[in-house]
Amino acid sequence: MTTAVSAVAGRSDKSRMAGIIDFARRNPTIVIGGTLMIIIALAALGAPLIAGDPLIFQPINRLKPPSDEFLLGTDSLGRDVFARTVYGARISLLVGLSVAGVSVAIGLCIGLACGYYRGVDGLVMRLMDGIMAIPAILLAIALVSVMGSSVRVVIIAITIPEIPRVTRLVRSIVLSVRELPYVDAARASGARTRKILWRHILPSTVAPLIVQATYICASAILVEAGLSFLGAGTPPEFPTWGNMIASSRLYLAIAPWTIFAPGACLALVVLAVNLLGDGLRDRLDPRMARRM
Amino acid sequence: MIAYIVRRLLATIPVMAIVGVFVFMLLHLAPGDPAAIIAGDNATTANIEAIRTRLGLDRPLHEQFLSWVWATLQGDLGISMFSNLPVTKLVLQRAEPTIALATTTLIVAVTIAITVGVLAAWKAGTIIDRAVMAFAVMGFSVPVFVVGYLLVYLFAMKLKWLPVQGYVPLEQGLWPCLRNLILPSIALGLAYVALIARITRASMLDVLAEDYIRTANAKGVTTGVMLTRHALKNAAVPIVTVIGIGVALLISGVVITESVFNIPGVGRLVVDAIARRDYPIIQGVMIIFSGVYVLVNLAVDLIYTFLDPRIRY
Numbered sequence: 001m002t003t004a005v006s007a008v009a010g011r012s013d014k015s016r017m018a019g020i021i022d023f024a025r026r027n028p029t030i031v032i033g034g035t036l037m038i039i040i041a042l043a044a045l046g047a048p049l050i051a052g053d054p055l056i057f058q059p060i061n062r063l064k065p066p067s068d069e070f071l072l073g074t075d076s077l078g079r080d081v082f083a084r085t086v087y088g089a090r091i092s093l094l095v096g097l098s099v100a101g102v103s104v105a106i107g108l109c110i111g112l113a114c115g116y117y118r119g120v121d122g123l124v125m126r127l128m129d130g131i132m133a134i135p136a137i138l139l140a141i142a143l144v145s146v147m148g149s150s151v152r153v154v155i156i157a158i159t160i161p162e163i164p165r166v167t168r169l170v171r172s173i174v175l176s177v178r179e180l181p182y183v184d185a186a187r188a189s190g191a192r193t194r195k196i197l198w199r200h201i202l203p204s205t206v207a208p209l210i211v212q213a214t215y216i217c218a219s220a221i222l223v224e225a226g227l228s229f230l231g232a233g234t235p236p237e238f239p240t241w242g243n244m245i246a247s248s249r250l251y252l253a254i255a256p257w258t259i260f261a262p263g264a265c266l267a268l269v270v271l272a273v274n275l276l277g278d279g280l281r282d283r284l285d286p287r288m289a290r291r292m
Numbered sequence: 293m294i295a296y297i298v299r300r301l302l303a304t305i306p307v308m309a310i311v312g313v314f315v316f317m318l319l320h321l322a323p324g325d326p327a328a329i330i331a332g333d334n335a336t337t338a339n340i341e342a343i344r345t346r347l348g349l350d351r352p353l354h355e356q357f358l359s360w361v362w363a364t365l366q367g368d369l370g371i372s373m374f375s376n377l378p379v380t381k382l383v384l385q386r387a388e389p390t391i392a393l394a395t396t397t398l399i400v401a402v403t404i405a406i407t408v409g410v411l412a413a414w415k416a417g418t419i420i421d422r423a424v425m426a427f428a429v430m431g432f433s434v435p436v437f438v439v440g441y442l443l444v445y446l447f448a449m450k451l452k453w454l455p456v457q458g459y460v461p462l463e464q465g466l467w468p469c470l471r472n473l474i475l476p477s478i479a480l481g482l483a484y485v486a487l488i489a490r491i492t493r494a495s496m497l498d499v500l501a502e503d504y505i506r507t508a509n510a511k512g513v514t515t516g517v518m519l520t521r522h523a524l525k526n527a528a529v530p531i532v533t534v535i536g537i538g539v540a541l542l543i544s545g546v547v548i549t550e551s552v553f554n555i556p557g558v559g560r561l562v563v564d565a566i567a568r569r570d571y572p573i574i575q576g577v578m579i580i581f582s583g584v585y586v587l588v589n590l591a592v593d594l595i596y597t598f599l600d601p602r603i604r605y
Contacts, residue, residue: 126306126307126310127310129306129307129310130306130307130308130309130310130311130313130314131310131314132540133307133308133310133311133582133585133586134311134314134315134578134581134582135540135543135544135547135578135581135582135585136540136544137543137544137547137548138543138544138547138562138574138577138578138581139578141547141562141563141566141574142315142318142574142575142578143318143321144566145566145569145571145574146318146319146321146329146571147321218432218433222435223544225435225437226435226436226437226544226548229437229548229551230547230548230551230563230566231563231566231567232563232566245437245438245441249441249552252441252444252445252449253445253449256445259438259441260438260441260442260445263435263437263438263441263442264438266435266438267430267433267434267435267438270432270433270434270435271429271430271433271434274429274432274433275429278429
């Protein structure tokens, strides 16, 4: 990405346009995924501007089909499905981004430590194997039911099972990079361990971690929706897509919009993040790109 | 070989031990008194005390842990808080629908995914390949319950081809049982198919570039034999690995699918336990599902040696 940007910098607008089109042609998934993400993020941020009140209910307008007044109809309590769907994007994005950020940060630190200080490695990696053996959704269900349901607890509960995956990735990179001549050179020239880790080893982990973070974001959005759907996620009064689908499940036959509107948005967001991830992987990690 | 199997079996012990510590500590992770948490918001002090003694929460932590491990090893997963029945018994009662759903999905999904993945690799770059890859990205992105409700709406409510929900035990006949599992299996298997199809395609692409594939083609081996005997067999190790890892996806999916289709399986048992704060059930099912996952991946490790005789331990 940086090469494309620097290559066009300082040229005329025309060739800059050509550069952007060229980038889009080479990386269609980044552009499609990224555009979708920007639209969804803007809708989530500007929710009060484009949608009505997601919480107000008007029993007189129960289960109204989509119309001019209610773009996506109303649910069983007469709440505006469009407003709830738009507000639902906020929780999904918040959870997706937080889980990706926190799990990458924690996994990175543990992975660096395990890859470099061989003493702690065995014990920590066995611990990670153990966490990975517990199905993520069950672990999250258990944590939420013990710690009480709130957005913060949901984020923690989804983050914990993701940490081992990041740790393993970082550790494997550290193990291969630490044997390279330039790391030996740094060590021979007297660099301290901390400096070697941050200056010489950390940069190799950045590209794979960006890709991994997008995939974690996609999976976190799916797990959050699943938890809400099962009644183990955010409290039911929150307008999240999972909660909306769970509370409308009995009305599938008579009011399908109450389920398919949030369902379609959920699929669209996850698709956008996955496309972005695939595109970034193709660009940042060419070895993997050829394979998948 | 036997020595290897024994060694791998022993290696699962520390993993299961950590799962055990984690599951046991769960109740103690919560801020506050575990007995009060189990008793719920409206409990009296006497209630809380009764629960404390019944679960042995008044004993030292390490003593509690050891007796819990000992009981678990003997197949005793504790007593359900809600129904007062042993968790092991409750799980066994609910096991049939879950096993039926999981095995049907596993068999169908793996068959479809490998066929589609091989096809995509063989026709790499064509419209077939692109369609398969596009489907794979979609399959990852649509959540199980959205696919589930879409299938129910189309095939059960509009077209009325298949039942909306529920489960018919196997003893009432194979077809009535399978009929109820068709939609749940598709919903559950979609992401799994996508995952395996992707890795099959990737692994096959590598193998199809090998010299011995050209040799096979040159000596006149038919395409079918070339793809299966020569290519797929050599591409199998990563595929089997992902099938094993993907079982985690299947287990998580089972919990949600059973809720969508109202199947009275182990997944429903856990979901019902959430609202009732029935921790022994949640803990017991976590142990069982983790054990299944560990055993499946142990089996995968053993299959490697059959697939690729070069792998020696």
